[in-house]
Amino acid sequence: MNEFVPFNYELDLSPNSVWIKAIPTPSTKDRFVYLQECGEFYSNSRHFTRRKGGLQSYLLEYTLAGEGVLEYEGQVYSLKAGDFFWIDCVQPQYYYTNPKVGSWHTIWAHFYGGNSEYYYEQFVALNNGKHKATLDNSVSINSLIQELIRIYDNNEVNTADIIFSSGILTMIMAECINALNNKKLSEQMPQCIKDAIHYISENHTENITLELLAKRYSINKYHFQKLFKRYTNYTPNQFLIMTRLNAAKELLRTTSKNISEISYEVGIQSVNHFINLFKRQEGLTPQTFRNMWYNNQG
Structure with missing residues (x-):
């Protein structure tokens, strides 16, 4: 992400962690949902990120194992295997490994642009204003973000890759919203x-x-x-x-x-x-x- 937004962090990560940074062009930003960063983190007990807000980015982070904590908009969310959070980084945020557990394995993506704002608004509305939800099927989100990592791990990203990755990001957002919608539909409407x-x-x-x-x-x-x-x-x-x-x-x-x-x-x-x-x-x-x-x- 090109813009500088003040934040504090400690990257207490295992060596097998992956962190990919994309460099979207102005035309990409104008036309598509675009990737900013993504990765797979094996976080240890001291790992945290505290951002004051102001960053034009959405962050979606899925917990594969261990436990993390998100503090966002006055709420504190415990994040265990199967849980994910989706936040607007314009707002202040603080997320970290739960020190009582000592490890937090996640896969995540920072993205922005296109119709991502609409998807985010729908997610928050369906989730009753909350920013944490649970996915029963981790395979889909995990494999989709792994595909983003594969694409951007190659330094020679072309236009077709950018379009394909935009489609993947849209699929990820749709998966998250669909999970909430299915949960809501399963409840019996009075x-x-x-x-x-x-x-x-x-x-x-x-x-x-x-x-x-x-x-x-x-x-x-x-x-x-x-x-x-x-x-x-x-x-x-x-x-x-x-x-x-x-x-x-x-x-x-x-x-x-x-x-x-x-x-x-x-x-x-x-x-x-x-x-x-x-x-x-x-x-x-x-x-x-x-x-x-x-x-x-x-």
């Missing part, structure tokens, strides 16, 4: 949440409030909102807005109704508010969306 999803979908044109939903299911409104977000990743209001905007997109694509008519039809009474919501979700105005759709028709 019937009230299933019913609320159906109710909002079928009645999104109505004035649906958190109070109305809480009363409908005889649940405290704050508890209901927390429960709904746990299983859908959205608050009830966010889900309602998304449902309305999806209905609006369908009307924009399939009818000639004007923007005001569509706004009222999907349940948003203020046209200006509708346009602002649409632009916030889609990144463009309803009219621009309609024009793009029509212009791309064969």
Whole structure:
């Protein structure tokens, strides 16, 4: 990593540890998820890294054996075999071998760019704001990072290698998110949440409030909102807005109704508010969306 960010560390490592540093070009940084560093560390009892933050990098570190500790955003995480952490190094961080255990075998990668920010946000959202998770299958992550080490251990990295390694990094991020998603899906969604999803979908044109939903299911409104977000990743209001905007997109694509008519039809009474919501979700105005759709028709 080219930028200097103040940090303290002690590399108390066994000789068989591997540390690879990539040197991404400006064009690589502009176009891809790119590797900054990666490695496999056999850390001993004094090994630690304490960084004050400010580094534009994501760090994903997977524990193969032994035990480490991560202190991040006010939380302390114990990291045993099968656990991994994924952090944004813009924030201060401190991670180290658990001195009571005395060893920590990890495989890790620093990376940035491309759509890595989106993947990271999804990981944190699915993980309820936490930065540690567990992977049942270590083989996949281990083998993928080992492949990165193999590629960058060769000094003659070419464009094809860079593209391939970007794909590997994306696969690693997807593996981590998929593990969380599978865990969440394995939990039984309460019937009230299933019913609320159906109710909002079928009645999104109505004035649906958190109070109305809480009363409908005889649940405290704050508890209901927390429960709904746990299983859908959205608050009830966010889900309602998304449902309305999806209905609006369908009307924009399939009818000639004007923007005001569509706004009222999907349940948003203020046209200006509708346009602002649409632009916030889609990144463009309803009219621009309609024009793009029509212009791309064969």
